Amino acid sequence: xxxxxxxxxxxxxxHIYIEDRDEEFNIHTAPHYIAHNIKKxxxxxxxxxxxxxxxxxxxxxxxxxxxxxxxxxLYNSENHFNDLLEARLDLAxxxxxxxxxxxxxxLKIMNSITxxxxxHLSCFTVEVCLSQSKFLxxxxxxxxxxxxxxxxxxxx
Amino acid sequence: xxxxxxxxxxxxIDSISPLPDELLSHILSFLPxxxxxxxxxxxxxxxxxxxLMNHLCASLYLDDTDLxxxxxxxxxxxxVIHNSFRNFVDKTLSGCNNxxxxxFSLTYEDDDVQRMxxxxxxxxxxxxxGVSDLELYIxxxxxxxxxxxxxxxxxxxxxLVKLTLGTELCLGRSPWENVDLPLLKSLFxxxxxxxxx
Numbered sequence: 001x002x003x004x005x006x007x008x009x010x011x012x013x014x015h016i017y018i019e020d021r022d023e024e025f026n027i028h029t030a031p032h033y034i035a036h037n038i039k040k041x042x043x044x045x046x047x048x049x050x051x052x053x054x055x056x057x058x059x060x061x062x063x064x065x066x067x068x069x070x071x072x073x074l075y076n077s078e079n080h081f082n083d084l085l086e087a088r089l090d091l092a093x094x095x096x097x098x099x100x101x102x103x104x105x106x107l108k109i110m111n112s113i114t115x116x117x118x119x120h121l122s123c124f125t126v127e128v129c130l131s132q133s134k135f136l137x138x139x140x141x142x143x144x145x146x147x148x149x150x151x152x153x154x155x156x
Numbered sequence: 157x158x159x160x161x162x163x164x165x166x167x168x169i170d171s172i173s174p175l176p177d178e179l180l181s182h183i184l185s186f187l188p189x190x191x192x193x194x195x196x197x198x199x200x201x202x203x204x205x206x207x208l209m210n211h212l213c214a215s216l217y218l219d220d221t222d223l224x225x226x227x228x229x230x231x232x233x234x235x236v237i238h239n240s241f242r243n244f245v246d247k248t249l250s251g252c253n254n255x256x257x258x259x260f261s262l263t264y265e266d267d268d269v270q271r272m273x274x275x276x277x278x279x280x281x282x283x284x285x286g287v288s289d290l291e292l293y294i295x296x297x298x299x300x301x302x303x304x305x306x307x308x309x310x311x312x313x314x315x316l317v318k319l320t321l322g323t324e325l326c327l328g329r330s331p332w333e334n335v336d337l338p339l340l341k342s343l344f345x346x347x348x349x350x351x352x353x
Contacts, residue, residue: 004311004335010342018324018347021298 002036010040017047034059042066045073048095057112065113070094071102071128077112087116090154092124103132110135114142120150173201181209185258188217189248210251215259215289216282218245242274249281257282261291272303280307283315288339291320293346304328312336322346 002008011034034041035058042065043055049072056076063083068090091106106128113119121129129135172180184192184205196206220241249257260282266275279292290310296302306327310319317339321327323346330350331343 002332002335004332005337005340005343007338008340008343012342012344014322014344014346016323016347021324 002034005036008036008038011036011038012042014042014044015047032056037061040064044068045070048072067091067109068122071105072099073105075105075108077108080112080115082115084113084116086118086120087113088120088152089113089125090122090152091128092122093128102128103134107134107138110138111142115145116143117145118148118150119143119146120152122152122154124154126151177205177208178212181205181212184209185213185215188219188222190219190222193244193248207251210248210256211253212256214248214252214257215261216245216248216257217259217261219261219263220265221263238268238271242278245278246281249278249285252285255286257285257287259289259291260285260287261289261293263293265295266305267295267297269299269303272305276305276307280309283307283309283313286315288315289318290316291318292325293320293322295324296326299326302326302328314338316340318342318344320344320346321348323348325349 032054033056034043035056038059039061041057041059041062044066045053045068048070053069053073054076055069055073058077059081061083062081063085065081065084065086066088068088070093071091072094089109091109093102106125129139184195192209193206195202197203218241220238245262262278262282264275266272275294282290292306292310294305296305305325306321306329310316310321311329311331311334313336316337319337319340319342321331321344325348327348327350331345331348
């Protein structure tokens with residue numbers, strides 16, 4: 001995948017909720033598998049899902065990650081993002097209620113960004129983190145390179 | 157060098173008119189194309205500046221909501237207005253020198269299946285001019301079998317550096333397969349779908 005764009009540095013995928021047409025666009029949400037040497041990645045899914053959405057990211061050279069989604073996605077990332085400088089996370093519980101495995105998904109995402117220096121967390125991400133005690137130790141022990149931490153208030 | 161000071165009718169100093177044509181036409185390239193084109197009717201001097209911009213360093217920002225008259229609603233008028241928009245885009249693109257076109261941005265609502273091939277033609281023409289920054293915001297309504305709106309040259313192209321595709325647009329193909337964009341650095345996808353559901 002994405003072999004046809006060898007020079008690509010920046011990929012931006014934005015998926016908004018469209019009333020009446022959500023089902024039509026939901027089925028073909030592209031792509032679920034991102035493997036490339038890109039440096040900047042923005043994935044923003046604003047549409048709630050009925051079934052888990054799978055997102056696999058294999059981008060070893062990533063410097064900037066902006067990820068916004070409901071925690072109903074199945075997240076995969078084989079390697080840590082070793083060069084990651086800045087990350088923005090906006091991860092929320094599904095609108096319809098909790099599915100049960102959100103904390104594991106959230107921790108998986110957090111674990112892949114432990115080298116980050118600048119981190120922005122949305123109020124929804126903080127809500128997820130605060131509802132599990134294991135996140136507290138994660139913040140103190142795992143984020144060893146962290147220089148700046150921002151909390152971002154978002155409108156619902 | 158002697159600086160010419162031009163006084164406008166109100167007596168204040170006109171600091172724009174003494175600027176060379178090339179510079180003025182470069183400034184025009186930052187404006188929405190409708191505004192840039194409308195400067196042609198200001199005076200004899202300005203008549204040539206918009207064509208000069210297209211000849212030297214064109215950046216076209218075309219938006220049908222800006223160019224059309226939404227208050228005209230009858231079917232016949234709708235047809236005439238869309239036709240005049242397409243003619244304007246066509247004429248402007250024809251005035252571009254080969255490789256002078258840097259950016260082509262088109263915001264368009266395409267709900268007439270019969271004439272979608274004309275929209276495809278506009279995009280093809282911009283790509284033939286060697287555009288490096290292509291922005292297509294084309295809204296397509298729900299259709300049983302939507303035609304393939306984007307020309308293949310959007311995905312197989314050796315001049316594109318930045319590509320933006322959106323919103324509520326059906327690509328009619330995968331954005332990842334049979335792609336050859338050797339210079340592409342940035343790809344933006346805003347709520348697009350690959351094919352018919």
